[in-house]
Amino acid sequence: MENRTELYFTTGEFARILGVKKHTLFHYDQIGLFSPALKEENGYRYYFVWQMDVFEVIKALQKLGMPLEEIKEYIENRSPERFMEMMDEKEKQIDREIEHLKQMKRFIRNEKDNITAVRKAPLNVPMLVERREEFLLVSDITATDERRTAVEIAKHVREQEKYHGAMGAVGSICLKEDLEKGIFDKYVKVYTKLEKKAASPKVMKRPAGEYVEMYYRGYAWDMEVPYKRITRFAEENGWVTGEMWYEDLLLDELTVKGYEDYVVRVMVPVCGGR
Incomplete structure (x- = not known):
């Protein structure tokens, strides 16, 4: 040139x-x-x-x-107008990505906490613990067979995706009146723990206070073993157990290969005592 x-x-x-x-x-x-x-x-x-x-x-x-x-x-x-419009949309996209990353971090932290808890706690031994209040996103279980129950749990999982503070695996709730009748496989609600309170009729509080809890390995899809051991432990100490019994699933298909190695934390609020 x-x-x-x-x-x-x-x-x-x-x-x-x-x-x-x-x-x-x-x-x-x-x-x-x-x-x-x-x-x-x-x-x-x-x-x-x-x-x-x-x-x-x-x-x-x-x-x-x-x-x-x-x-x-x-x-x-x-143009300046096009740039502002483009940046507004990009900012919204980044906010969504940040929230997604926060959700991933909550999931990771919760799973690590679960594994740490299982490693530290004695298995199949009831014990009294002091628990802070927690907020749970709950869904009713109305099905009477496993197939429809699985469908309702799947719907709950989809529902929890709407809540940014949802953490960890799905837990379940049994009622004391059913357990006393020998019905150990009836779950009336499932739940997911929330990082903080949310304004929704589907959110309930698990109150702070004393709980008897037991880490139970060898999940058999019923509450018979932990119910009997916890009930005996409570009676020996003069405690009255609450109406709702909770199961927090700590080790599941994500971390172990079979149901025999699943670990759940069964817990029930208690009051009274000698």
């Missing part, structure tokens, strides 16, 4: 300055996103110095996760 000045760069020079590969510039030219200022008949291509500004715009939009086609469309029709 006879009239070439210091304001123009070859493809190689331009790529080195911008820290990209020559192939990137060729690709951008091919799709019509970013082309050289000059193309000579002999195939030489030259970029004008101020094209660096446009390229930096492309890089900035790529960092925001915009695909090249969207970047191309925006650059061809850019």
Whole structure:
């Protein structure tokens, strides 16, 4: 190029300055996103110095996760109004991604806490503990057979996805009146623990106070073993057990291979005592 000045760069020079590969510039030219200022008949291509500004715009939009086609469309029709509209939508998207990451972190933290609790606690031994209040997202179980029960639990899992503070596996609730009748496999509610209180009729509080709890390995889909051991332990100490018995599933299919290695924490509030 006879009239070439210091304001123009070859493809190689331009790529080195911008820290990209020559192939990137060729690709951008091919799709019509970013082309050289000059193309000579002999195939030489030259970029004008101020094209660096446009390229930096492309890089900035790529960092925001915009695909090249969207970047191309925006650059061809850019305006302050279009930019504000685009940034508003991008900000909402980032907020959704942040919330998703927070949810993932809650899940990880809860699963780690569950495994740590199982490692520390004696298995199949009832004990008295002091519990802080917790909030539970609950769903009623009205089915009387396993098939429909599974469907209702699946619906609960879908429901909990609407709540940003939901943590961990699904727990279940049995009633003392059923257990006293020898009905050990009847669950009246399932629940998911929430990080904090939520405004919903489906949220109930598990009150703070004293609970007898037992970590039970070898989940048999009924409460007979833990119920009998906890009841005996409570009677020996003069405690009256509450109406709701809770099962927090701590080790399940996510961490162990079979039901025989599942671990649940069975817990019931108590009062009285000697």
